[in-house]
Amino acid sequence: MSDQNESKSAADLSRRNFLGVSSTALATAAFAGITAHAQEMQDTRKAEKDISVSNPGQENKPLLVENPSSNMPPPTDHGDIGPVWYSFDLVHKRVEEGGWTHEVNSIVLPTSKDLAGVNMRLTAGSFRELHWHTADEWAIMLDGNARVTVMNPDGTMFIDDVSKGDLWLFPAGFPHSIQGLRPNGCEFLLVFDEGDFSEDGTFLLSETIAHTPRNMLAKNFGLDKEVIAKLVRKEELYIFPADLPLSLAQDKAAIGGQRVESPIKYTFKMAGMAPTRKTPGGEVRIVDSRNFPVPKNVAAALVTLKPGALRELHWHPNASEWQFWLAGKGRMTIIMNEGRARTMDFNANDVGFVPRVATHAIENTGDTDCIFLEMFKADQFVDVSLNNWLRRLPPEAVTAHVNLNQEQIAKIPSEKELVIPG
DSSP: OOOHHHHHHHHTSOHHHHHHTSOHHHHIIIIISSOOOOOOHHHHHHHHTSGGGOOOSOOOHHHHHHOHHHHSOOTTOBSOOOOOEEEGGGSOOEEETTEEEEEEOTTTSTTOOSOEEEEEEEOTTOEEEEEEOSSOEEEEEEEEEEEEEEEOTTSOEEEEEEETTEEEEEOTTOOEEEEEOTTTOEEEEEEESOTTOOGGGOEEHHHHHHTSOHHHHHHHHTOOHHHHHTOOSOSOOSEEOOOOOOOHHHHHHHTTGGGGBOSSOOEEESTTSOOSEEETTEEEEEESTTTSOSOSSOEEEEEEEOTTOEEEEEEOSSOOEEEEEEESEEEEEEEOGGGOEEEEEEETTEEEEEOTTOEEEEEEOSSSOEEEEEEESSSSOOOEEHHHHHHHSOHHHHHHHSSOOHHHHTTSOOSOOSEEOO
């Protein structure tokens, strides 16, 4: 931006207020779907020093302040890699009595074909009604408390209470429910292993009942037709308020206790686990089929970067990466084949995407910790560290590729750090 005072004033605007009046089309055109034309580094560096970067015409300044790397990309950016950013603050929010929901899927982030995300809120007592769907549901609790239930095909039941930092996994086709608890309900992120998944396309108990012939319902349930005639509360409940449940122990006893208890545990205490890797620059917690055996198609890493720290240059050989930003701000550079590269800025509530095997690094550009999820359609978290690779090669092989002598090569970290201090 050419006027620093004007930029600072724009930064003071409320991001949510601004994004609330922005259209999805505007954001997509502004910095998700526009082709980044090839840049020559030398030309870009010259342009940064003269009036070439100025824009005397119209600008959406709050949007540019949030995304300086898109407005004035580093000279290393080159070509087009497709959309790598979107935000939950830009999508339609479905609000019901008892809560709300909104989603980021391949409709708004078309490069993400493997995973989709849903952010949902339930007030205390309110249900996300009994339902099931075509995709596996991986979830992390972002705030509050909830009670979850899921039934196995053999009729055994799993019931548990979850709180901030806890995970669950509900397999495709397994019927389940979520209910907000005291004191203030809950908020959570759902991740589905289908890129085009929509929460509006779930199979609902209310719709099943409403659209089954009444004589068939009477025969199936063994109930009188008079009872069946009053069975339908509403054709689609979806999210709705209800009374708070009994205690967890009382609910377990009410359904049959240990006799019907599921042998499979569908929840995991991620917040309570020790970091998989901790350095002075932050920490990473990895959850996949090795420590949470239930998920077969979703692996995750919760990353915390301290100010200035870097999620080291790396790539994932087994899956694309879908990110959800929980706190702070940072920037990510993605480098593809054919010299294509893109740098984008991220803030809380944003979604990022990295193509499979693309090199990338993430830097905390704020003055507080930044926290984000790395999600993969895979049974295990797998990454390749560039530092680790260079240090495992014979030094003469590295020198043949880059202008480093043996002493300089030895300064590169030899082990996979995951997080490098700033």
